Structures are given as C-alpha cells and as structure tokens.
Amino acid sequence: MRFMLFVYPGESDQGPTLERVQAMNKYNEELSRAGALLALDGLLPPSQATRLTFKGGERPTVTDGPFTEAKEFVGGYWIIQARSKEEAVEWASRAPIGDGTIEVRQIGEGSDYSPEVAEARKLSQVPPEQTVAE
Numbered sequence: 001m002r003f004m005l006f007v008y009p010g011e012s013d014q015g016p017t018l019e020r021v022q023a024m025n026k027y028n029e030e031l032s033r034a035g036a037l038l039a040l041d042g043l044l045p046p047s048q049a050t051r052l053t054f055k056g057g058e059r060p061t062v063t064d065g066p067f068t069e070a071k072e073f074v075g076g077y078w079i080i081q082a083r084s085k086e087e088a089v090e091w092a093s094r095a096p097i098g099d100g101t102i103e104v105r106q107i108g109e110g111s112d113y114s115p116e117v118a119e120a121r122k123l124s125q126v127p128p129e130q131t132v133a134e
Contacts, residue, residue, distance in 0.1 A: 002038065002081055002107040003088035009075040010099030016042065023096035031080060036091060042076035079107070
C-alpha cells in the first residue's frame with residue numbers, strides 16, 4: 001500500500017534550519033534503506049502559490065498568493081510504501097518535523113474502487129517511476 005504523509009507546519013515553525021535539514025536527511029535515508037521511500041519534497045510557502053477555482057463548467061478563476069485565509073497549508077510531503085496504515089503511522093511518528101502535524105492518507109489503488117472506475121482510471125501510458133507503486 002502507498003501512503004502520502006502531508007506535513008502541516010505549526011504556527012511557531014520558522015522553516016528549515018541546518019539542524020532540521022540534517023535530521024530530515026537522516027530520516028529520509030532511513031526510509032530509503034528500508035525500501036519505504038517512494039517520493040518526497042518540501043514546498044515553498046503559500047505566498048508563492050497560485051490557486052485555480054473551478055465552478056460548474058466555467059473557466060477556472062486563477063488567484064495568486066498570498067492567501068490570508070490559509071490557516072493550514074502543506075509544507076511538504078512523503079509518499080511511502082508500507083504494509084499497513086499502522087506501519088505508515090509508525091514511520092510518520094519518527095519524522096523530525098518540530099512544531100507541526102503530519103496527516104497520513106492512503107493513496108487509492110484500482111482495487112479500492114468498483115471495476116468500472118478501476119478500468120476508467122487506467123492511464124494510456126505509465127507515469128514517471130517515482131509515482132508508480134511496485
């Protein structure tokens with residue numbers, strides 16, 4: 001099973017420091033050695049983001065950040081391979097994020113849906129390797 005771990009920085013989070021980056025690299029290497037790490041990245045702040053809002057068949061509205069109403073935002077993520085949600089939660093509990101929250105969500109696979117939906121969601125070509133479960 002694949003899981004996405006969303007990192008939500010806390011209010012007092014000051015962003016990456018040398019110590020945190022070193023601790024994060026150690027954690028990421030541990031994930032990689034265990035064969036659990038599929039993808040990861042940190043994200044720039046919402047002030048540098050753009051949102052597209054869709055409404056019933058109209059062209060989307062495009063809005064550039066910053067977004068004053070954003071109380072929680074994703075600061076980074078991991079995609080990991082785990083045997084169970086409990087294992088994914090265990091991996092998440094070891095992350096050196098300091099002040100913040102990690103949300104663990106299972107990535108939907110074809111077998112999680114009806115046969116019709118599973119067939120319809122197949123891509124005409126294989127996506128890049130880092131996004132494909134083995």
